[in-house]
Amino acid sequence: MSVTSAGVRVAADEEARAEVDVLNSRLEKTSQLTKKIQACLGRLEDSGKSVRDVAGPLGGETRRLQTLSHNIDDVIAAIEKLRSPAESKNDEEQIIRSGPDKMGLSTYLASLKRLNKSLTDMQTSNLRANQQTMTDLARLIKFGNNLLEGHFQKLLQGETPPKVEVLHFITKDKPFPVLSQDKLARIGLINAYMATNARQNNVSSAPQDSSVGKLYVDIRSPYLLSSLSTLATASVNTSKKVNPDAMYRAGTNAIGSYAKAMEGLFISEYDNICNVFTRDDWGPIFQAVCQASLAELARTLRELNTHVRAHLNTDCFLAFEITDIMSNLSNKIETRTGELKASLAAALKPIRETAKSSPTEMLEDTRRKAVALQALPSDGAPIPLVSETMKRLQNMAEFIDPISGIMLSIGDGGWRSSSVAKRGGDRVPSLASFDIGADGKEIFANYCVDTIDALLSVVSQKSTSPPKGKPVQGAFLGNCVVIIERMVRDSDLSRLLGSRIGMLDQWRKKAIALYTDPCKDLSMHLFDVIHTSRAQRPTSGQADSASILKGLSTKDRDSIKSKFHAFNTSFDELVTRHRSLSLEREVRQMFAKAVQQLIEPLYNRFWDRYHEIDKGRGKHVKYDKSSIAAVFMSLY
Known part of the structure; x- marks a missing residue:
């Protein structure tokens, strides 16, 4: 390795150590900052907890104050609302005291409905401050209801005459009168209001006992009764005949007109009721309105039954007619209204039972009279x-x-x-x-x-x-x-x-x-028992009378003469009796034919054999074949 390469590596290492030192310095600073932030977060948490401890009760109180504020606003609004009826009472009172005639029925009913609603609202709040107002409102509503009932009575009475001449409608086949549509609508509105008011006040009563129901029955029931009373009386009067022994003839009693009038009036009244009252009230109101008339009908039928019982042989037919008419009436009214069947059956029962028993009683009466x-x-x-x-x-x-x-x-x-x-x-x-x-x-x-x-x-x-x-x-x-x-x-x-x-x-x-029993004895005179010898006995139809008589002894001839005399006497008695008896024409002919068929053939045979007994002088033989035939013909 060269010196130059080693120097370069040393320089790179020094540079790397310098960067590490920088990074370590920054990491230490970051750690310190983290600690400071954690300390700040701890202090902030402690501060937030303190804030929550202080702010929580303040928030609940604020919400309670808000709720109280809303309640106060609602109470103020309710008080204002409750004060409104009391403040408008004078206006409503003016309408109520003026009455429905002056204010008009619709306006009057609307005012009463507002008063009823106000009273209901006050009763619900039950504020002591409103007690006097509620008392005043209740008194005013009662006064208004009374005026309304009076108006209902006035309207109904104005449309209800004391009675109608029912015969006018029957004879001319006209429908019976009903209430006018205008009056029906107005009294119907009154009834609807009164019924609603009764339900709201939990007043329970039978439809016919309600305020307007009772008024309706009290006004219309006498109208029906008085309209029918004339025919009820006529039904009794027409049962009394000039000749008590005369048989009752169909249609001569007024009961038919009575029933027809009752049918017309009752069905017309049912139509009125259907236009005034609710469906559930139709039957009870109709029964109540018709009750007085049905009681009068029952009394009338009892009187007629008493009459029939006293004259059963001649007037039981009236019981038959009444039974038929009333049964038909019951069926017609029930078909139209569904009512009154039981009431009509109860009224009819006495005379119907008389009608049922009369066939037996008449049969027994026939036997008694015959036996007596x-x-x-x-x-x-x-x-x-x-x-x-x-x-x-x-x-x-x-x-x-x-x-x-x-x-x-x-x-x-x-x-x-x-x-x-x-x-x-x-x-x-x-x-x-x-x-x-x-x-x-x-x-x-x-x-x-x-x-x-x-x-x-x-x-x-x-x-x-x-x-x-x-x-x-x-x-x-x-x-x-x-x-x-x-x-x-x-x-x-x-x-x-x-x-x-x-x-x-x-x-x-x-x-x-x-x-024809005597004809047996009469025919015996025409049977001859003549004793002759076999040689002298003529064959029947073979010999004439003279020849037969020649073969008879004097005793036999006398016997033949006696038979002619006896026959003449008995036959004359038979003819005389036949003519003296009281015989119906058919009976006279029937008996004459029967006698002729029994006697004439025997006599003709006897006459053929023995008429020469008196030589045609008629001393013994009174009738020849033609003359006796003429006598028979005279008997017819």
């Missing part, structure tokens, strides 16, 4: 009971619609028990009454057949005790049968009874058998 007969007419004439009974059935057929319903409730054959009439509506229903497929008209037809059969059975028995003679008995029974048949044929009963009327055939046959 002391003596039947000596000429075989029919008794009034037969036509009366059939007339009653005819009249019942005219009321077939209500009768059908009543028969369904009784059940097929339910009239056969006498206890039905006594128990009336308390009778346990039979299974037949629950037959949903039953036909009320068919049941009524069965009732008619039972009534006719019961009548004929009793009078048939009565005709044999005491004995009147079978011809008279037959005449009586025949007359009854023909009258029944005729009254069925000439009325609505014909289409109801149909083939059932064939049951009369057995009674007709019985009547003919009784009437």
